[in-house]
Amino acid sequence: xxxxxxDPVTLEVIWNRFLSVANEQQDTLIRTAFxxxxxxxxxxxxxxxxxxxxxxxxxxxxxxxxxNAMATSMKHFLxxxxxxxxxxxxxxxxxxxxxxxxxINDITITTPTFKNGRLVALFANTCHxxxxxxxxxxxxxxxxxxxxxxxxxxxxxxxGEPNRVLMQIVRANVRxxxxxxxxxxxxxxxNDAGGRALLEMxxxxxxxxxxxxxxxxxxRSEAAVRAEIAKLPSxxxxxxxxxxxxxxxxxxxxxxxxxxxxIFIDFSGSSPQSTRGINVVLNYTHAYASFAIKxxxxxxxxxxxxxxxxxxxxxxxxxxxxxLEPAPVASRQVIGHFIPSAIFAALSGAMPGRLMAPGADPxxxxxxxxxxxxFTLTLxxxxxxxxxxxxxxxxxxxxxxxxxxxxxxxxxxxxxxxxQRRQLRADSGGAGKWRGGLGQLTEFSRRGEGKWSVSxxxxxxxxxxxxxxGGQAGATGEVSLGDGTRLxxxxxxxxxxxDVVHINxxxxxxxxxxxxxxxxxxxxxxxxGYITVAEAEQKYGVAIRYTGxxxxxxxxxxxxxxxxxxxAELRRS
Numbered sequence: 001x002x003x004x005x006x007d008p009v010t011l012e013v014i015w016n017r018f019l020s021v022a023n024e025q026q027d028t029l030i031r032t033a034f035x036x037x038x039x040x041x042x043x044x045x046x047x048x049x050x051x052x053x054x055x056x057x058x059x060x061x062x063x064x065x066x067x068n069a070m071a072t073s074m075k076h077f078l079x080x081x082x083x084x085x086x087x088x089x090x091x092x093x094x095x096x097x098x099x100x101x102x103x104i105n106d107i108t109i110t111t112p113t114f115k116n117g118r119l120v121a122l123f124a125n126t127c128h129x130x131x132x133x134x135x136x137x138x139x140x141x142x143x144x145x146x147x148x149x150x151x152x153x154x155x156x157x158x159x160g161e162p163n164r165v166l167m168q169i170v171r172a173n174v175r176x177x178x179x180x181x182x183x184x185x186x187x188x189x190x191n192d193a194g195g196r197a198l199l200e201m202x203x204x205x206x207x208x209x210x211x212x213x214x215x216x217x218x219x220r221s222e223a224a225v226r227a228e229i230a231k232l233p234s235x236x237x238x239x240x241x242x243x244x245x246x247x248x249x250x251x252x253x254x255x256x257x258x259x260x261x262x263i264f265i266d267f268s269g270s271s272p273q274s275t276r277g278i279n280v281v282l283n284y285t286h287a288y289a290s291f292a293i294k295x296x297x298x299x300x301x302x303x304x305x306x307x308x309x310x311x312x313x314x315x316x317x318x319x320x321x322x323x324l325e326p327a328p329v330a331s332r333q334v335i336g337h338f339i340p341s342a343i344f345a346a347l348s349g350a351m352p353g354r355l356m357a358p359g360a361d362p363x364x365x366x367x368x369x370x371x372x373x374x375f376t377l378t379l380x381x382x383x384x385x386x387x388x389x390x391x392x393x394x395x396x397x398x399x400x401x402x403x404x405x406x407x408x409x410x411x412x413x414x415x416x417x418x419x420q421r422r423q424l425r426a427d428s429g430g431a432g433k434w435r436g437g438l439g440q441l442t443e444f445s446r447r448g449e450g451k452w453s454v455s456x457x458x459x460x461x462x463x464x465x466x467x468x469x470g471g472q473a474g475a476t477g478e479v480s481l482g483d484g485t486r487l488x489x490x491x492x493x494x495x496x497x498x499d500v501v502h503i504n505x506x507x508x509x510x511x512x513x514x515x516x517x518x519x520x521x522x523x524x525x526x527x528x529g530y531i532t533v534a535e536a537e538q539k540y541g542v543a544i545r546y547t548g549x550x551x552x553x554x555x556x557x558x559x560x561x562x563x564x565x566x567x568a569e570l571r572r573s
Contacts (some may be wrong), residue, residue, distance in 0.1 A: 040406045041198055049122040096150060140455075241358070277329060365456075433516040482500035
């Protein structure tokens with residue numbers, strides 16, 4: 001078929017089969033992974049590439065920082081191991097931050113697929129490893145060398161035989177060797193599953209090569225993205241976004257220029273690279289910048305090599321978004337996740353009324369470690385998203401990284417850590433005509449006796465998510481002990497027996513004037529516990545009272561009434 005023109009219907013069928021193959025790859029990974037990070041939180045990406053290393057398709061879920069950075073890493077893999085140096089059964093690996101997803105803990109594994117002795121495709125996946133040695137995952141390192149074991153591009157398997165020396169080195173350097181090596185095998189198995197499914201599909205469609213199909217898919221995707229960009233007014237817009245940083249605040253300055261059917265994003269003027277591990281490599285910066293443009297302008301266009309091409313990203317070498325070796329980078333997401341919000345804020349000048357307000361942005365990580373028994377547990381948590389032009393923000397939903405939370409039952413079955421409370425954080429969403437999404441309130445303790453610690457990686461504890469077009473800022477987050485002692489949001493803290501750790505996540509910014517919010521929506525916000533009665537009155541100008549019995553255990557929705565006279569007076573004033 002590769003020598004014939006591909007009609008649109010057949011192309012669509014093949015494209016959807018490619019997606020099915022990538023999803024089969026992902027399903028295999030999730031079902032065989034050893035770590036909760038992959039199995040529960042799904043901090044991963046899976047993708048299919050042609051023989052030139054161009055990404056054709058990705059699995060259903062996956063974080064943009066993994067997916068898009070993995071697409072760039074394929075060029076490095078093929079430069080180190082050209083097709084004539086690959087054979088069936090070979091599997092390649094690296095976690096070099098400057099060649100793949102930007103931190104030592106992210107492992108990318110690539111497998112070539114052969115048909116009749118000839119390379120026809122490559123499958124790759126990137127996963128966050130349970131541990132990679134060095135300091136416990138944190139932002140405290142001063143150099144990348146402190147952050148763990150760095151694996152250059154090499155063969156994990158050669159013609160089906162494992163690289164036992166590499167695996168011995170890894171086992172000797174990590175705290176959870178069975179989980180780490182187990183995930184290596186799961187990542188290799190998922191690529192094999194994708195390869196088998198692809199070969200079956202190629203037989204069904206009588207394809208000797210997928211490259212001609214890839215050419216057409218990539219060409220059409222690029223043309224579709226360029227067509228959407230061309231609808232925007234030409235011009236340049238700027239924005240600056242602030243992060244808590246580690247020792248001092250970090251500014252991200254974004255200048256976005258639309259020129260015909262291309263977009264140029266420049267981060268000149270952003271803070272210089274930090275002495276701590278919050279630095280971002282350009283690969284990761286490009287990943288989240290290109291994702292932001294696609295999400296804002298053309299979310300329905302297939303995500304592949306072609307959809308990246310019209311987006312050009314630059315940042316000065318040595319800046320916080322283009323850190324140079326040997327900068328520490330383990331917590332790069334705590335800055336990198338601000339990139340989409342910064343771009344949306346700038347792009348709103350070209351797309352008024354179409355983009356969401358800033359949200360909690362960075363995912364919050366906490367790494368819990370202790371003795372008696374020995375355990376290391378990594379948890380992901382998320383705050384609220386920003387409100388949208390015609391809808392409220394989402395509560396406790398990750399954006400731009402869509403990782404999932406870990407159920408309390410899993411946490412408590414795998415470690416002595418106890419999740420005492422997890423609930424939505426009332427009044428944390430920014431007030432607006434459309435309310436920002438809520439963060440979470442969580443409390444952690446531990447069973448039994450023994451040393452334990454928490455390494456927190458969090459942001460928006462100083463700078464809240466701002467509102468948009470009259471919307472108010474969301475609440476800042478906080479990390480503290482039960483006695484009220486505030487903890488550094490990006491530091492390792494030794495804990496005592498009986499300590500309770502509170503991790504309270506920030507909310508998203510509101511959209512539009514809060515006094516324009518429908519009073520019935522405000523009433524239901526109170527009923528649902530999203531806002532308090534005091535918040536309704538102070539922020540929204542809506543007076544609400546409960547007309548039932550004060551000692552009612554369950555307050556009935558019908559008993560919550562709006563004081564129309566007082567509300568009218570509040571909103572007039």
